[in-house]
Amino acid sequence: MKIGVLTAGGDCPGLNAVIRAVTRKAMAEGHEAVGLWRGYAGLAERSYVPLDIRAVSGILPLGGTILSTSSYDPYRHEDGVRRVAEAVEQDGFDALVAIGGEHTMGITRRLHEDHGLPLVGVPKTIDNDVPCTDYTFGFDTAVQIASDAIDRLHTTAQSHDRVMVIEVMGRNSGWIAVFSGIAGGADAIVIPELELTVEEIAGAINARHRRGKDFSIVVVAEGAELAFASGEKRQVRASAETDSYGYPRLGGIGQALASEIEQHTGFETRVTTLGHVQRGGTPTATDRVLATRYGIKAAELVIAGNFGHMAALRGDEMTSVPLSHVEGVKQVDLHYLKIASTFFG
Numbered sequence: 001m002k003i004g005v006l007t008a009g010g011d012c013p014g015l016n017a018v019i020r021a022v023t024r025k026a027m028a029e030g031h032e033a034v035g036l037w038r039g040y041a042g043l044a045e046r047s048y049v050p051l052d053i054r055a056v057s058g059i060l061p062l063g064g065t066i067l068s069t070s071s072y073d074p075y076r077h078e079d080g081v082r083r084v085a086e087a088v089e090q091d092g093f094d095a096l097v098a099i100g101g102e103h104t105m106g107i108t109r110r111l112h113e114d115h116g117l118p119l120v121g122v123p124k125t126i127d128n129d130v131p132c133t134d135y136t137f138g139f140d141t142a143v144q145i146a147s148d149a150i151d152r153l154h155t156t157a158q159s160h161d162r163v164m165v166i167e168v169m170g171r172n173s174g175w176i177a178v179f180s181g182i183a184g185g186a187d188a189i190v191i192p193e194l195e196l197t198v199e200e201i202a203g204a205i206n207a208r209h210r211r212g213k214d215f216s217i218v219v220v221a222e223g224a225e226l227a228f229a230s231g232e233k234r235q236v237r238a239s240a241e242t243d244s245y246g247y248p249r250l251g252g253i254g255q256a257l258a259s260e261i262e263q264h265t266g267f268e269t270r271v272t273t274l275g276h277v278q279r280g281g282t283p284t285a286t287d288r289v290l291a292t293r294y295g296i297k298a299a300e301l302v303i304a305g306n307f308g309h310m311a312a313l314r315g316d317e318m319t320s321v322p323l324s325h326v327e328g329v330k331q332v333d334l335h336y337l338k339i340a341s342t343f344f345g
């Protein structure tokens, strides 16, 4: 079989570990792997990269993706789908492994359903919000980076009696905020799934100070809205730009929230925005293992001809689900927020 591999959407620690695992498993079973340059754009533009032992050697600990990535969506380009389907047929691909987030899984499902393309999905995102799978690789690395940052910010918060607001990633869900908040001992966590008004946050910080705690750590997910008791709400964006999937460029809620907290409490409030630091660099050992398991599973699905499926983690079992089941966004299990809230105040 000639098996194409692509990475689409934002980069994520562990992508290279998946590429390596798919390639090595395919080769071990007598098949050929070929990389597609910059996600689905690689098919539309017929831009390929050979994947052999040498190409995937030494990439296990590397962040980013050796195949480059893009948010090219063939359904948003005239002729995009036709070009992709023609490339698969004319260039002799027997199967494709698409590694991406929920939007890429949607494209992959449509291409399989509408055109019978032999596709298998692998979920990736630091946000951990792809449905039908318990954890995506990259999440553990992002949580580790955010927790390290919270630990470091704690010392300044404590020494100067300050409120520290830390903005973490999470476009549609607060998984990173909740997990790093638990790991770092946050005093308030603000996520897209649960509205918390500025007045409630300020009230909790004031109550904490009355109880003798002169500093506070607030973790906010970039996709959370700034909400007020009056009912006013707003999403804070870094700019008016959208990416080629049509998603807004988020960022800035941390600064907006910090200003409001300072006004409402009178306490000096500083902000740190972690941004892409959370997505960069080497994956944790846990993510390398998880990404490797995803890659092996994807190769197995391909070799078995099990197309239209996504590799998925359920409990500790690596399994698969039909791509048709993978819809929407997996929100944070609020049970985790309840655990975190035991330590607020």
Ligand code: F6P
Binding pocket: 010, 101, 125, 126, 127, 169, 170, 171, 222, 243, 249, 250, 279
């Ligand atoms: O989906 C992962 C993610 O890091 C989100 O948390 C964030 O909103 C988005 O990607 C940022 O994407 P980009 O780097 O394309 O602006």
